[in-house]
Amino acid sequence: MGGSVTLMETLAPDRPATRIPADILVETHGLTKHFGARAAVDGVDLRIPAGVAFGLLGPNGAGKTTLIRTLLGLTHATAGTMQVMGHAMPREHAKALARVGAVVEEPRFHDHLTGRQNLKIVSALLTDEATARIPQVLDRVGLHARADEPVGAYSLGMRQRLGIARCLLNDPRLLILDEPMNGLDPAGIQEFRGLVRSLVHEGRTVLISSHMLDEIEKTCDWVAIIDRGKLIRQGRLADLRDGAAHQVLVACDNNARAVTILEHQEMVREVKVDEAGLLLCTLSSADAAAAVNRVLVTAGIAVSRLEPARVTLEERFLDITSRLQSAEEIPA
Amino acid sequence: MNRVLPMVNAEFLKLRTRRGLVILSTVLCAVSVVLVNAIISIYHAVDPINNGPAGGLHGFTDSLDLFTIAGGLAAVLIGATAGAQDVSSGVFRSLVATGQSRVKLALVRIPGGLMLLLPLLAAGYAVEVLASFVLADGTPTPDAASLLIGAGWLLALAVLNYTVTLGLAALLRSRGTAIGVMIAWELAGSRAIERISVFGSWRQLVSSFALDRFLPGATDTVQLSHVDSITVTLGAAVAVVVAWIVVAIALGTWRTATQDA
Numbered sequence: 001m002g003g004s005v006t007l008m009e010t011l012a013p014d015r016p017a018t019r020i021p022a023d024i025l026v027e028t029h030g031l032t033k034h035f036g037a038r039a040a041v042d043g044v045d046l047r048i049p050a051g052v053a054f055g056l057l058g059p060n061g062a063g064k065t066t067l068i069r070t071l072l073g074l075t076h077a078t079a080g081t082m083q084v085m086g087h088a089m090p091r092e093h094a095k096a097l098a099r100v101g102a103v104v105e106e107p108r109f110h111d112h113l114t115g116r117q118n119l120k121i122v123s124a125l126l127t128d129e130a131t132a133r134i135p136q137v138l139d140r141v142g143l144h145a146r147a148d149e150p151v152g153a154y155s156l157g158m159r160q161r162l163g164i165a166r167c168l169l170n171d172p173r174l175l176i177l178d179e180p181m182n183g184l185d186p187a188g189i190q191e192f193r194g195l196v197r198s199l200v201h202e203g204r205t206v207l208i209s210s211h212m213l214d215e216i217e218k219t220c221d222w223v224a225i226i227d228r229g230k231l232i233r234q235g236r237l238a239d240l241r242d243g244a245a246h247q248v249l250v251a252c253d254n255n256a257r258a259v260t261i262l263e264h265q266e267m268v269r270e271v272k273v274d275e276a277g278l279l280l281c282t283l284s285s286a287d288a289a290a291a292v293n294r295v296l297v298t299a300g301i302a303v304s305r306l307e308p309a310r311v312t313l314e315e316r317f318l319d320i321t322s323r324l325q326s327a328e329e330i331p332a
Numbered sequence: 333m334n335r336v337l338p339m340v341n342a343e344f345l346k347l348r349t350r351r352g353l354v355i356l357s358t359v360l361c362a363v364s365v366v367l368v369n370a371i372i373s374i375y376h377a378v379d380p381i382n383n384g385p386a387g388g389l390h391g392f393t394d395s396l397d398l399f400t401i402a403g404g405l406a407a408v409l410i411g412a413t414a415g416a417q418d419v420s421s422g423v424f425r426s427l428v429a430t431g432q433s434r435v436k437l438a439l440v441r442i443p444g445g446l447m448l449l450l451p452l453l454a455a456g457y458a459v460e461v462l463a464s465f466v467l468a469d470g471t472p473t474p475d476a477a478s479l480l481i482g483a484g485w486l487l488a489l490a491v492l493n494y495t496v497t498l499g500l501a502a503l504l505r506s507r508g509t510a511i512g513v514m515i516a517w518e519l520a521g522s523r524a525i526e527r528i529s530v531f532g533s534w535r536q537l538v539s540s541f542a543l544d545r546f547l548p549g550a551t552d553t554v555q556l557s558h559v560d561s562i563t564v565t566l567g568a569a570v571a572v573v574v575a576w577i578v579v580a581i582a583l584g585t586w587r588t589a590t591q592d593a
Contacts, residue, residue, distance in 0.1 A: 069425075069592075069593070072425075072428070072429045073428065073429075073431075074425050074428055074429065074592065074593040075592040075593070076592075093431050094431045094432070094433070095431070096431065097429060097430060097431030098431055100429070100431070102426075102429045103426075104425050104426075104429065107426075108421060108422025108423055108425075108426070109421065109422075109423060110346060110417070110421050110423055111421070112349055112350055112351075113345070113346070113349055117345060117349065118423075120342065120345065121342045121345065121346065121423070121427075122426060122427065122430060123338075124335060124338035124339050124341065124342035125335055125338075125339060125342075125427060125430045125432040125437075126335070126430055126432075127335075131338075166426065170430070
């Protein structure tokens with residue numbers, strides 16, 4: 001883990017330590033998975049708290065799926081330790097996974113069996129209660145009417161929903177969904193988002209891995225960013241955004257003069273005019289916004305609007321990953 | 333998690349709902365027996381001097397050859413499907429992610445597939461036994477001992493072919509490759525070894541020689557050609573069949589327990 005801690009500290013030295021709730025469902029230390037010489041997962045220290053929608057965010061090939069497969073015991077870790085639901089994996093895999101539901105990569109089924117029969121196959125491995133829960137979970141994902149049709153005739157969206165139904169059979173405390181929004185149409189994505197929020201509302205934890213920043217931002221309240229196998233950052237989504245540089249948007253009656261004045265102010269690190277004709281000021285601290293307003297008004301410039309620039313997760317993600325790349329490119 | 337019985341039923345469900353597999357296996361195990369007896373009966377009715385009856389002891393003994401090919405092939409098809417279907421469909425990882433024992437996942441396939449195969453073979457054997465009496469046309473009929481030995485041989489044939497193919501399919505993670513290897517072994521591999529006299533008594537390790545030792549009327553001496561024979565005692569035959577089954581299951585289970593899902 002040493003590598004990722006150092007990077008995090010380097011990237012955000014002024015950032016307070018992330019508050020981790022007491023109830024941690026997944027915890028890894030130095031988790032590493034090599035394929036030959038290549039590290040697909042590299043010293044990851046991950047902590048997933050209970051009762052949240054947790055986004056595992058990273059570009060394609062970042063190591064998200066390998067991390068999930070390692071957590072679930074689908075592949076062996078090369079190094080490191082992990083605990084799932086308080087049990088050591090893979091040594092106590094039966095206890096660890098008893099209340100975990102997972103869809104890894106695209107949901108796959110026996111195409112010749114019906115949706116209901118596919119659930120029966122999995123519930124046979126679980127408990128009698130899981131078998132009894134089949135009608136309920138089919139109803140929950142809206143597949144009750146199509147449950148007795150062969151899965152081979154299902155659309156991708158229906159397969160995704162059946163995959164979630166399969167996850168719910170053991171009344172899980174933790175659901176792990178790998179790229180669950182792949183192939184869904186906008187209505188399906190919106191429906192999925194609602195389903196995730198309802199699961200979280202019930203006290204379950206949902207881990208969603210995705211490369212779709214917008215969807216993670218709309219669906220999750222915690223996020224971990226992974227890139228090239230390393231965990232770059234984890235924490236509350238709001239905290240992550242707050243970690244960005246302090247920026248304000250200013251509308252005034254003389255942009256050229258305002259830029260000249262602000263460029264000479266100590267509390268302003270950078271000022272530029274954005275596409276909408278507003279001044280985008282990067283400040284040294286959050287409370288410098290009032291000083292900017294005062295300086296402009298004192299100079300006789302009319303300020304009609306001054307507001308914090310909202311940083312999207314996408315901007316923050318690109319900011320973090322580009323800074324990481326720059327840090328790695330600095331010769332030793 | 334003692335879920336053995338539901339898991340076995342789940343394996344059976346996966347197999348019995350494969351329409352093509354069930355139809356083909358039924359044709360091989362039972363329909364073929366009806367067809368062969370019908371054709372021989374027609375020939376016998378048309379020319380009884382040159383064509384013996386379908387039934388009787390002779391017809392019964394001949395029918396066991398049919399079971400070797402058709403029943404053996406059905407066992408191979410069902411075994412290969414049972415051994416590879418979870419991996420090839422991509423469902424294996426979902427099963428592993430439940431936390432259920434991988435060894436148990438592998439082992440429940442054995443009874444699960446035999447639940448489909450054995451009733452089909454039993455039906456075919458019942459038809460053959462019936463035909464051997466009804467279509468005897470006055471010739472001697474098999475006695476109870478022959479029928480029991482025949483049933484025991486058929487059971488050994490089914491279990492051996494099924495489990496070896498099951499283990500092979502799990503090991504290779506491929507249904508088609510496992511079927512190909514089994515057919516190649518039966519058609520070419522074992523026959524080539526049979527002709528290499530330098531192997532001497534090591535040839536009793538070939539499963540088909542051991543299996544033939546269980547046939548009604550078989551002796552310890554297996555005549556391979558006019559000048560070449562090997563000795564296969566009943567004890568050695570049992571040991572060879574058990575060894576093939578155990579090794580195949582062990583390899584398939586090891587692969588299931590250790591492979592990336």
